[in-house]
Amino acid sequence: LSVYPKIAGRVKSITFAGSVLQELVEELLDTMRTDMAFARVPERPEYNALVFTQKIPEKISEHDDFIDALIDSIPLNSPALEEDYFIVNDSTTTPGFSDLAPDPYRFLAVKMKHNGNFYGWMGLVSFNLEEIFRRSELRLLDSMAEQIAVVITNSDLYRDLERFVINMVKSLVFAIEAKDDYTRGHSERVCQYSLLMAERLGLDEERTKILQWSSILHDSGKIGIPESILNKPWRLKDEEYQIIKNHPMKGHTILEPLEQLASSLPGMLHHHERYDGAGYPKGLKGKEIPLDARIIAVADTYDAITSTRAYRPAKTPQEALEEIEKVAGTQLDPDLVKVFKEVYTLDLAPEQGCSLEEQS
Ligand SMILES: [Fe+2]
Structure with missing residues (x-):
């Protein structure tokens, strides 16, 4: 997993640029040799990212809708969710996932979570059922998702602080003009x-x-x-x-x-x-x-x-x-x-x- 230091370095450099998340997801796709990699942050769509390999367009026409459908289909009572991830190793045998794509696929998603705040999902999709998602892949994805959640938390704090300062300063101008x-x-x-x-x-x-x-x-x-x-x-x-x-x-x-x-x-x-x-x-x-x-x-x-x-x-x-x-x-x-x-x-x-x- 030599890519990890590289990715970790990049995560640290994020302030709140959504495009960096896009690059990270591209890196994930290359490293994990899957067909799709994504990040979904429902309340901050500017962070959303999705990349896929060449062969995907023939299989699924609406990629974003497909990812949304996958996330919507994650059963909220799944025992794995307590560990903040969800895996489908074969869509054809998993209730709720078999009819989302014309071809069989496997799917792994981890929660982007920090300090009890849940931001969204990061995950992979592969149409190659000859392999399975490994424990090491899950660990890498999980750790990236956590770091990204930290960055999102920090960006939020930064924005709150910025807004606070700006409003304070506006009040100051308002006070002068009121005089x-x-x-x-x-x-x-x-x-x-x-x-x-x-x-x-x-x-x-x-x-x-x-x-x-x-x-x-x-x-x-x-x-x-x-x-x-x-x-x-x-x-x-x-x-x-x-x-x-x-x-x-x-x-x-x-x-x-x-x-x-x-x-x-x-x-x-x-x-x-x-x-x-x-x-x-x-x-x-x-x-x-x-x-x-x-x-x-x-x-x-x-x-x-x-x-x-x-x-x-x-x-x-x-x-x-x-x-x-x-x-x-x-x-x-x-x-x-x-x-x-x-x-x-x-x-x-x-x-x-x-x-x-x-x-x-
Ligand atoms: Fe002046």
Whole structure:
């Protein structure tokens, strides 16, 4: 069973990529010299995997249905189930299994289980009845199934934790926006504009997710700015403006302990940098400014101009577009201003993931 270390190594590397399970099942098929190998996780279909050899398609047309039928036919009172597996050595002599396929087959399935949680089944099907499933095969399959169950458990914990952090952070943004009528909805709109630009720029899913969080959180540091300054109905004095300018650093300090948001911090920290280097907090210039921050800057500027502020009325979208074009190359990245103009639409569709409503 020299394949075991190889498989075990791979199992460890899984986070929650279903495709790795597919590869494992392929490995199983090769090693065990069977005709079909599968993993079925009913509540998480993204983990489902099925592979089969060339000769199978003639025998069974609906492979997935066949596997489902096999699993459905496992008698729940079988004594072997207490040991978390089920074997059919000859389908023709096993009640409930003889009419599932036109040809005789044998079938082995083990439970994917960890800490009392049952996730699904992993198994093999062979149409060669001259051999039988051996004890060693059962042991290997059983051990793989257990490891996969561990990985699924860990992924669930990771997802729960991630969701918890995200909801916590959304509550934080919500709290800031609740303090100030004028900025209500600002974070959500900046997020929506940013994601529209990300799509146009062809950013992949991972990059888009990072941008999603940095854009929704870009002003989270305002939680540390006195309300009296935030809500001031006239233009700010110089020293008040200096205090406002601390918000990206404050946001960074608040969110830094959250590992899950690490990649989203630069976009947030630098959203007030200017393309010409005259911004804050670091005075970064041009493409030194992280792309996410440059995207957020465009979205943020546009939304600020079109929102009513305590000290001035809102401008129309047309006026705002003209204004951001005027500062392209000085305040904003000119390429991204162009992108914004291309994707900008008056009836903005709500972008998934920008809402401050809690995710379940
Ligand atoms: Fe800001």
